[in-house]
Amino acid sequence: MAETKDYDIVIIGAGITGTMLARELSAYKLRIALIDKENDIADGATMANSAIVHTGYDPEDGTLQARLNPEGARLYEKLCADIGCRYKTVGAYIVACGEEEERHLDVLADRAKRRGIEYKFMTGDEARENEPNLSGEVTRVLDFYTTAVIYPWEVAIACAEVAVKNGTELFLNSPCTGIDRTMGGYIVHTPNLDLKAGIVVNAAGVYGEEIAKMVSDDVHFRIRPRRGEYYVLDNDVDFVCHIIFPVPSKEKGKGVLAVPTVYGNTLIGPNSDYVDDPEDNGTSVDGLGYVRAHIGKVLKDVPLNRSIRTFAGLRPSSDAHDFVIEEQKGAEGFINASCIESPGLASSPAIAKYIIDELISKRRELVPNENAVMTRERPVVMSELTPEQRSEQIKRDPRYGNMICRCEQISEGEIVACIHSTCGARSVKGVKKRVRPGMGRCQGGFCEPRVLERLARELGADPTEIVLDEQGSNILDSVNRK
Amino acid sequence: MKKYDALIIGGGSAGLAAAAALKENGIDNIAVLEKDGEAGGILQQCIHNGFGLMTFGEQLSGPAYAERFIRKAAELGVEIKTNTMVTKLTADRKVEYVNSTEGAVTAEAGAVVLAVGCYERPRGAINITGDRCAGVYTAGQAQKYLNIDGYMVGKKVFILGSGDIGLIMARRMKLEGADVLGVAEIMPYSNGLPRNIKQCLEDFDIPLMLSHTVSKTFANKNGRLEKIEVVQVDENLNPIAGSEQYFDADTLLLSVGLIPENHLADEIGIVSDRATKGPVVDESYMTSAEGIFACGNGLHVHDLVDFVTIQAARAGKGAAEYLKNGAKSGRSVTVGAGSGIGYTVPSLVHPESVSEDVEFFFRVTKPLTDAVITLTSCGEVLRTIKKKKIVPSEMQRITVKKDVLAGLTDGLEISAEGVVTV
Numbered sequence: 001m002a003e004t005k006d007y008d009i010v011i012i013g014a015g016i017t018g019t020m021l022a023r024e025l026s027a028y029k030l031r032i033a034l035i036d037k038e039n040d041i042a043d044g045a046t047m048a049n050s051a052i053v054h055t056g057y058d059p060e061d062g063t064l065q066a067r068l069n070p071e072g073a074r075l076y077e078k079l080c081a082d083i084g085c086r087y088k089t090v091g092a093y094i095v096a097c098g099e100e101e102e103r104h105l106d107v108l109a110d111r112a113k114r115r116g117i118e119y120k121f122m123t124g125d126e127a128r129e130n131e132p133n134l135s136g137e138v139t140r141v142l143d144f145y146t147t148a149v150i151y152p153w154e155v156a157i158a159c160a161e162v163a164v165k166n167g168t169e170l171f172l173n174s175p176c177t178g179i180d181r182t183m184g185g186y187i188v189h190t191p192n193l194d195l196k197a198g199i200v201v202n203a204a205g206v207y208g209e210e211i212a213k214m215v216s217d218d219v220h221f222r223i224r225p226r227r228g229e230y231y232v233l234d235n236d237v238d239f240v241c242h243i244i245f246p247v248p249s250k251e252k253g254k255g256v257l258a259v260p261t262v263y264g265n266t267l268i269g270p271n272s273d274y275v276d277d278p279e280d281n282g283t284s285v286d287g288l289g290y291v292r293a294h295i296g297k298v299l300k301d302v303p304l305n306r307s308i309r310t311f312a313g314l315r316p317s318s319d320a321h322d323f324v325i326e327e328q329k330g331a332e333g334f335i336n337a338s339c340i341e342s343p344g345l346a347s348s349p350a351i352a353k354y355i356i357d358e359l360i361s362k363r364r365e366l367v368p369n370e371n372a373v374m375t376r377e378r379p380v381v382m383s384e385l386t387p388e389q390r391s392e393q394i395k396r397d398p399r400y401g402n403m404i405c406r407c408e409q410i411s412e413g414e415i416v417a418c419i420h421s422t423c424g425a426r427s428v429k430g431v432k433k434r435v436r437p438g439m440g441r442c443q444g445g446f447c448e449p450r451v452l453e454r455l456a457r458e459l460g461a462d463p464t465e466i467v468l469d470e471q472g473s474n475i476l477d478s479v480n481r482k
Numbered sequence: 483m484k485k486y487d488a489l490i491i492g493g494g495s496a497g498l499a500a501a502a503a504l505k506e507n508g509i510d511n512i513a514v515l516e517k518d519g520e521a522g523g524i525l526q527q528c529i530h531n532g533f534g535l536m537t538f539g540e541q542l543s544g545p546a547y548a549e550r551f552i553r554k555a556a557e558l559g560v561e562i563k564t565n566t567m568v569t570k571l572t573a574d575r576k577v578e579y580v581n582s583t584e585g586a587v588t589a590e591a592g593a594v595v596l597a598v599g600c601y602e603r604p605r606g607a608i609n610i611t612g613d614r615c616a617g618v619y620t621a622g623q624a625q626k627y628l629n630i631d632g633y634m635v636g637k638k639v640f641i642l643g644s645g646d647i648g649l650i651m652a653r654r655m656k657l658e659g660a661d662v663l664g665v666a667e668i669m670p671y672s673n674g675l676p677r678n679i680k681q682c683l684e685d686f687d688i689p690l691m692l693s694h695t696v697s698k699t700f701a702n703k704n705g706r707l708e709k710i711e712v713v714q715v716d717e718n719l720n721p722i723a724g725s726e727q728y729f730d731a732d733t734l735l736l737s738v739g740l741i742p743e744n745h746l747a748d749e750i751g752i753v754s755d756r757a758t759k760g761p762v763v764d765e766s767y768m769t770s771a772e773g774i775f776a777c778g779n780g781l782h783v784h785d786l787v788d789f790v791t792i793q794a795a796r797a798g799k800g801a802a803e804y805l806k807n808g809a810k811s812g813r814s815v816t817v818g819a820g821s822g823i824g825y826t827v828p829s830l831v832h833p834e835s836v837s838e839d840v841e842f843f844f845r846v847t848k849p850l851t852d853a854v855i856t857l858t859s860c861g862e863v864l865r866t867i868k869k870k871k872i873v874p875s876e877m878q879r880i881t882v883k884k885d886v887l888a889g890l891t892d893g894l895e896i897s898a899e900g901v902v903t904v
Contacts (some may be wrong), residue, residue, distance in 0.1 A: 232606065236748060282613040285721075309606030311614060383569075387578060391585030401582035403567035403598070406517060406743075411580075439644035441745075443604035445620045449627055463633060472704025475616050476633040477732070480658055 001377030004187070006193040007031045007169075009360070012176050012188065012211055014038075014205035016048040016152055016348045017158040019339050021201060023083075024352040025360075026166035027374060029367040034160065034168055035188070037175035037207075039470045040430045041160045041423060042153035046345070047433070048281065048313025049228070050259055050267060052092070053148040056344040057112040057119070058248055063322040068071070068341040070115045073146075074348035079349055080150060086262045092147035092243040093127055095298050097137040101247040105142040108248075112144070117232035119144050135300050147243060151262050153433045158376050161422045166372045170423060171195075173471055179214040180371055182237060185333060186215070199333045199363055201355065205317045206278040209323075218329045219338055224356050225278050226317040229287035232309040234441045235264035239303060246298050254342065256294040258302075263408075263439065268295050268302065275314065283312045292427025308441050315341040327359060335359050341470050352360040357405045379417055381434075383409045404454070405447040407440020415451060419458045426459070429469040430454055452476070484589040487511040489577050490597055491568050492745065494523020494795040495787050496778020498551035498560075499596035503798025504595075505558040509805055511708050513561040521555070521562050522548030523599055524779075525787065526631045530650055532677070536788035544865075547787060551619055571596075571746045573771050574839050592802040593773045596747060596761070597794060598780035602647075603739040610642075612699035617707025621647040621737040625654070634658060636733025640710055641665040642696045644672040644679070646785070646875075648737025653682035655735075662686070663729050666694040666712055670850050670904035672873050675785060692904075697721055707732055739759060740783040747776065757825035758782035764814060764830040765840045766800030768792065772809050775801045782827050782843075785877050789843065793827070801835075810835045815890050817832070820858070820897030822846055824874065833890040841881045842896065849873045850900030855880065860892045872898070 009025060011018045022034045038044070056070030056242035080087035096102045105121070112119045120143050127141040128134045135143075164170050176192040185198040204211045209223040233239060239258065246255040259267040271290040288310060295302050318324065318339035328334045337355060344351070360366070382390055382400060393413070394401035400413030418425050418434035425431040428438070431451050438444035438451070452475060456463040467473045490497045493516030501514050520526065525533070528544030535541060538550070555562065563581060570578040575591045577646045602620035619627075619635055624685035625647065627633045639660045641648045644667040656662045665683060671694050673678055683690050691712065698711035714725035753762045753770035760781040761769040768775050777790070777797035785791050812834030817826050827846045846853070855867040859879060864886065872878060880896065 148747040174515075237744060282699070282701075283611040285611055286611075288609070288611065308604060310611075355771055382580075387586040387588060390580060391587075394580070394582060398582035401580050401585060402565055403517060403569075403580055406567060407571055407745075409567070441604075442601040443606055445602045445604060445623050448623060449631060453631070463631070468705065470705045473616040473706050475635065476627060477636045478634050480628060480632050480634045 002189070002192055002194050004196055005033070006194055007033045007197040008364070009199045009201065010035065010186070010188050011195040011201045011203055013205055014041045014043050014156070014160060014170065014172070015203065015205055016042065016156045016345055017161065017340050017351055018201070018203035019156040020348040020352040021203065021337070021376070022163035022168050023159040023357055025354055026163040026168050027369060027372045029369045032163065032168040033197070033232060034163065035171040035174040035176065035190060035195065037173070039173055039427055039467065040425070040433065041172075042156035043434070043469070045313055045315055046152050048311050049152060049315070049342070049345060050257060050270065051149050051152050051261060052243060052259060052346065053150060054346040055112070055117045055144050055145060055147050056115055057108045057117050057342065058254070058343065061111065064315050064325060065322055065343060065347065066141045068323065068347040068350040068354060070117060072347035075349035076148065076150070076346070080155065082374065083155070083162060083376040085150065085155050085158050087150055088262050089146060089148045089150050090242055090260050091143060091145040092245060093131065094142040094245045094247060095127065095134065095138045096140045096247050097135070097298070098139060102140045104247045105140060109142055115146065118146050119228055131244065133239060133299050133301060134244070135298050138298060149243070149259060149262055157423055157434060162374060162376050162471045164422050166369065176214070179211070181215070198222065199335065199360060201335045201337055201342075203337045205340070206314050208316055208336065212328060212336055212338065212366070215328055215334050221320040221324045222320045223316050223318045223339065225275050225280070225314040226341070227273045227275050227281065227287065227314055229283050229291060229310065229312040230267050230269030231288070231291065231304055231307045232311070233266040233268065233303060234306045236310050237266060239266045240299070244298055251456070253266045256291055258319050260297065263436070268304065272315070274317070278314065280355050281312045281314050283310045287312065301424050308443055320399070321468060323347070323351070325359070327353060333363055351481055380414060382411050382414060404450045405437035405440065407442050408436050410435055412435045412454060415454050416458055419455060425455070427467045427469050428455065428475065431455065484587060486513055486557065486589055486591045487723055487805055488595060489589060489591040490514045490515065490595040491571070491577070492523065492597035492599055492778065493518070493562050493564070493776065494597065494599055495525055495548065495551065495790045496599070496747035497523070497595070498555050498782070499794035500597055500777055500790045501560045502551065502558055502564040502596045503795040504555050504802050505560060507799050507802030508833055509802045513563055514555070515568055515569045515577070516562055516564045518734070519564055521564065521852060527622070527626050528650070529629045530654070533787050536786065538647035564601050568746065571750060573750045575773050584657065584774045592805050593775065595797055595801055596769070596774065596776040596780055597778045598743045598746065599872070600740040600742045600779040600783055602736070607734060608738050610696055610699060613701035613705070615699060615701035615705045615799055616700060617732055618734045618736070621645070621651045621735045624735050625651055627659065628654060634660065637661060638663060638731050639733040640729050640731040640737060641735045642736060643667065643737035643739070644674045644690060645737040645739065646674045647679050648735060649674045649678040649682040651684055651735055651737070652688050656686050656688065662688050663731055664689040664691055666696055667713055668693070668695040670678045671873065674871065675875055694697050696782045697720070697726070697855070699734065707734060710734055740779065741743035742780045742782065744780070755825060755829065756763045757819065758827065762830065763828045764810060764832060765827065765828050765836060766803060766810060767797035768800055768804065768809065773804060782825065785875060789877055792841070793843070815843055816893040818893055819844065820895040822848070823896050826896055831887055831890070831894070833888050836884055839881050839884050840887060841879050843877055843879050844896055845874050845877055846872050846898045847874060849903050851903045853898055853900030855896065855898050857882070858895050859895070872900070
């Protein structure tokens with residue numbers, strides 16, 4: 001029998017939705033548990049997406065997305081400042097080729113105007129002055145110049161860190177295997193622990209439908225994971241300085257984009273393919289082929305030969321075509337935060353507030369926790385410091401002078417700090433998500449053995465126990481000889 | 483600000499040879515900046531032998547070859563700063579570096595020698611689809627895990643790419659008890675040295691699958707590799723439908739190319755060569771930035787360390803001459819790669835100030851038999867060299883006399899013809 005623990009609220013899923021909610025809730029006197037089946041925070045859709053804070057012009061009127069996206073986007077910059085995360089305003093060009101697409105820009109501009117989102121129109125030629133790689137076919141551009149990019153997992157990890165410091169209990173490697181109803185609540189089963197709570201929030205991403213059905217059959221949304229595949233270009237390639245979108249369509253979503261990321265890489269993608277298996281996040285010949293074929297529509301001379309990585313992510317798409325954020329019918333206190341596909345990342349701060357204001361606060365009284373600290377200091381990042389500041393930091397701790405990753409110039413000090421921080425890294429990918437060794441052009445060719453060695457040392461583990469990502473994804477097979 | 487006559491970035495085989503040459507040519511105030519904990523570079527993990535046949539007339543292991551140059555550097559009194567990473571280089575030769583003892587330092591150098599080495603092309607730069615799982619390594623990474631750290635990365639190994647590190651690792655893992663299932667090479671010929679094909683694959687019955695590539699990886703439920711898909715490719719290197727084969731491999735090693743680490747040079751706009759992906763240099767190994775020299779695998783990827791040593795010594799000497807006499811004067815002409823040739827190094831020469839015979843290094847683009855290498859200028863054939871067989875994996879060289887170079891009115895071109903053999 002697994003041990004049972006009592007909570008006020010259990011959140012299933014430590015992606016951007018779950019972590020953002022956990023942080024907001026940690027401002028109150030509540031016993032909160034945040035569980036995830038993976039070995040790290042933000043290992044699902046939050047890890048593999050376009051990383052854009054959409055301003056909110058895209059969702060159709062009358063949807064929950066149309067309400068929460070603009071609101072969420074407006075909260076982001078301050079939130080990132082509060083929790084020490086990168087937020088880079090790059091602007092987004094929606095580019096139209098020909099009259100029909102131009103008409104669609106007017107529709108978007110009209111929505112934006114009504115939603116208080118800033119924009120301006122440009123001619124194709126004006127846009128090409130700023131973006132010389134734009135195709136000659138582009139005739140008119142709608143510039144959403146307040147659009148920003150973030151590191152989504154950085155935000156999720158930072159939110160989890162704030163929540164945990166305020167008392168939230170985080171359980172990784174804890175898949176929800178079943179949910180039972182009890183007097184006044186639920187028991188959420190995991191292999192090692194049963195969590196009892198009056199309120200359960202289902203923020204399980206592509207598994208949202210499966211989790212909801214553990215409570216009752218009355219689930220009116222169907223999740224169908226939609227895979228998106230991307231190329232990542234080396235950060236010494238200056239290809240675009242704005243996000244470049246083709247005109248969105250209902251069928252194809254936002255189309256194939258070029259996104260200048262926070263650290264100077266360029267993302268090219270995604271495609272959009274329904275898959276049956278919620279774990280099927282490998283790349284495919286057809287998917288990457290689609291990306292290659294379609295990016296050429298709006299951009300020319302796309303330097304895909306400078307790709308350093310390809311990846312795929314699964315969006316929790318659904319037949320609801322909108323966020324489903326509501327109490328499940330006939331299941332008091334069981335709240336679905338489901339079908340959170342794009343613009344879920346941009347909406348997430350507003351989703352958290354919505355869940356609290358519209359759903360949780362109607363169930364129970366929320367008493368502010370006056371000891372809660374809602375902010376987080378940004379860890380030391382050597383590459384962001386002046387030489388003088390670097391020297392100071394090295395004087396305080398010489399490990400910051402021992403550079404481990406040469407592509408991205410990351411020191412041993414930064415790596416050790418991210419292992420020992422709250423919600424610290426437990427895997428090579430965990431270190432990569434937090435401080436970025438392996439993100440550069442050698443993709444860890446040089447630094448991975450050095451990161452692995454530090455992980456083993458700091459965690460007191462044998463190197464053969466160190467995993468790339470999930471439990472069982474060990475990097476080393478066996479000791480050869482010492 | 484700290485001042486040096488010369489700073490050498492990188493303490494591998496190239497940096498050590500360049501530093502020695504600087505000292506031997508009378509430049510004393512120099513330092514080598516090495517990011518690793520010891521000098522020697524990638525040689526330290528190359529524990530197989532075969533190094534130094536040309537330089538020493540004997541077969542040494544990588545660490546033994548490195549040791550000779552580390553000792554020589556010590557005898558000459560070369561300062562080597564280890565665990566020291568250069569974070570920035572400016573065109574006026576200010577070098578920013580970081581280490582634990584000095585902090586973040588900016589030093590001024592009369593000359594800079596880039597001896598930064600190369601990196602292995604990662605998975606994301608080639609078209610392998612499928613799961614992003616544990617069990618996929620670059621060959622050099624697996625070599626470090628095994629030879630330096632003492633760990634095997636897996637038991638059932640497949641290797642993509644028949645570059646030399648891949649071949650060496652095939653033998654190495656086999657000797658340590660792994661099951662090496664095969665080596666796939668997308669080209670119809672191997673990119674490794676012929677002696678490595680013989681000694682690392684044939685002698686161990688490891689199949690070499692030419693015109694094949696790994697197209698997909700499959701992970702088990704824990705995210706470790708369990709299977710790979712291998713396909714045959716046509717003459718345009720596109721997969722042939724229906725040719726899929728599957729191997730139960732827990733390990734995939736990638737030996738799919740080495741790329742000069744050109745970032746420091748690139749950041750300051752140093753002209754690079756599209757073919758080598760390293761800087762363009764003249765006969766003194768100076769780049770397009772005055773006083774900044776380049777050598778080693780950071781200049782172009784070598785097959786033999788002996789060539790690295792030869793060229794790096796010239797770069798060191800070139801830097802010393804620059805410090806004494808200033809930059810080469812007069813016009814420069816190109817030494818171009820003609821038909822059948824991938825690239826030449828150096829690719830510039832100064833007819834009016836060339837001070838000695840110059841050795842040019844080059845590679846052919848395809849394997850040739852009964853080959854003729856031709857050196858021309860303004861359409862006039864200056865020299866032809868006949869070779870029974872030449873392959874892209876083996877670097878070729880040709881020495882051109884000083885007086886020939888001094889008399890050049892236009893550029894030189896090297897070309898190769900022969901029967902293409904695959």
